[in-house]
Amino acid sequence: xxxxxxxxxFDIEPVSGKGCYVYDQSGQTYLxxxxxxxxxxxxxxxxxxxxRLQAQLQKIxxxxxxxxxxxxxxxxxxLGELSGCxxxxxxxxxxxxxxxxxxxxxxxxxxxxxxxxxFERAFHGRTTAAINATDMARFKPSINCQLPVEFHAxxxxxxxVKSLTNGDVCAVIVEGIQGIGGIHPxxxxxxxxxxxxxxxxxxxxxxxxxxSGFGRSGHFFAFQASGIxxxxxxxxxxxxxGFPVGGVLIHDKYPPQKGMSGSTFGGNHLACSAVMAVLExxxxxxxxxxxxxxxxxxxxxxxxxxxxxxxxxxxLMLGLEFDFPIAALRKQLLFEQQVFTxxxxxxxxxxxxxxxxxxxxEVKLFIKKLKSALCQxxxxxxxxLIPA
Ligand SMILES: Cc1ncc(COP(=O)(O)O)c(C=O)c1O
Numbered sequence: 157x158x159x160x161x162x163x164x165x166f167d168i169e170p171v172s173g174k175g176c177y178v179y180d181q182s183g184q185t186y187l188x189x190x191x192x193x194x195x196x197x198x199x200x201x202x203x204x205x206x207x208r209l210q211a212q213l214q215k216i217x218x219x220x221x222x223x224x225x226x227x228x229x230x231x232x233x234x235l236g237e238l239s240g241c242x243x244x245x246x247x248x249x250x251x252x253x254x255x256x257x258x259x260x261x262x263x264x265x266x267x268x269x270x271x272x273x274x275f276e277r278a279f280h281g282r283t284t285a286a287i288n289a290t291d292m293a294r295f296k297p298s299i300n301c302q303l304p305v306e307f308h309a310x311x312x313x314x315x316x317v318k319s320l321t322n323g324d325v326c327a328v329i330v331e332g333i334q335g336i337g338g339i340h341p342x343x344x345x346x347x348x349x350x351x352x353x354x355x356x357x358x359x360x361x362x363x364x365x366x367x368s369g370f371g372r373s374g375h376f377f378a379f380q381a382s383g384i385x386x387x388x389x390x391x392x393x394x395x396x397x398g399f400p401v402g403g404v405l406i407h408d409k410y411p412p413q414k415g416m417s418g419s420t421f422g423g424n425h426l427a428c429s430a431v432m433a434v435l436e437x438x439x440x441x442x443x444x445x446x447x448x449x450x451x452x453x454x455x456x457x458x459x460x461x462x463x464x465x466x467x468x469x470x471x472l473m474l475g476l477e478f479d480f481p482i483a484a485l486r487k488q489l490l491f492e493q494q495v496f497t498x499x500x501x502x503x504x505x506x507x508x509x510x511x512x513x514x515x516x517x518e519v520k521l522f523i524k525k526l527k528s529a530l531c532q533x534x535x536x537x538x539x540x541l542i543p544a
Contacts, residue, residue, distance in 0.1 A: 187494060
């Protein structure tokens, strides 16, 4: 059987990893400033993570959600404590898109409505309702477009107010920092205004923190810089540091009903062990503070590189905007400088999403390699090679 050939692949195969680095079969070292789509939060092959998963595997890997699982309760408690979201209840699922689907489901069950308000450049996943609320999907088959969705201007609420007054909105969904859309942070005033409007019109506000959550922005959740309290929060990616796990945090004011949703694999023993290890390492190693502090250092170094027009983002979730498409630069970085970086839906914007554990050494190394890659770029990309 062949693979269903969906992904354009780089011809590199990481076979091991340690901290901020991955290694291919020939032993070549790569600096990982992308973490496989913002997934590796605490670093590759963290010993505590390995130990927790191995120990759990020795005991039991899985049983269904029809029996007690005290690991789930322990994770919910730890997550509440570390994130400051103690007034929420945790629903476990297996991926980001599944978290978004369930968030919509809970919102629709609560309001009895089904229109979604989303924003330009939004990315919320590739499943039915999630892709419908995604602004950039090239492939949106009609089965995924059955529900009404509106895309509003980013960081503005004028048109949102008008829409909410119609009384047919099920939920407003917004990323704390837009990720795939090119790293656009939600302005605090925008989020505060959305939270206020949602409260007034009794419409659940869903914060999609799948990419920006778990410390990446320098706060546990990116929205926390705005001081708001969303009704529903979606999480995945960095939550499991590579173990497939997602979750929905639902504010206590929304009571659950038995059977309103569910998942075979959600919150299984291995997933819980992975999330617990991530939370413990984030706490013990001060990774949220590190993300904030090292993020500031990285940002200031990047701002001194003339080829970069704008540096956007917070913590270790940064977008570098160039005035040329970055595809060639990313290849140069990967194949000549051995650095992983990310693309975005904006051809000129590179995403920088390293592990939250990087230090000054990795910042310096990245800056050196980025400068070298920029110098090596053929014209017309590199201004330094254009004759005066
Ligand atoms: C903000 C956001 N929401 C949802 C998703 C979908 O997550 P998954 O690929 O785990 O389904 C992503 C994935 O990149 C994302 O960045």
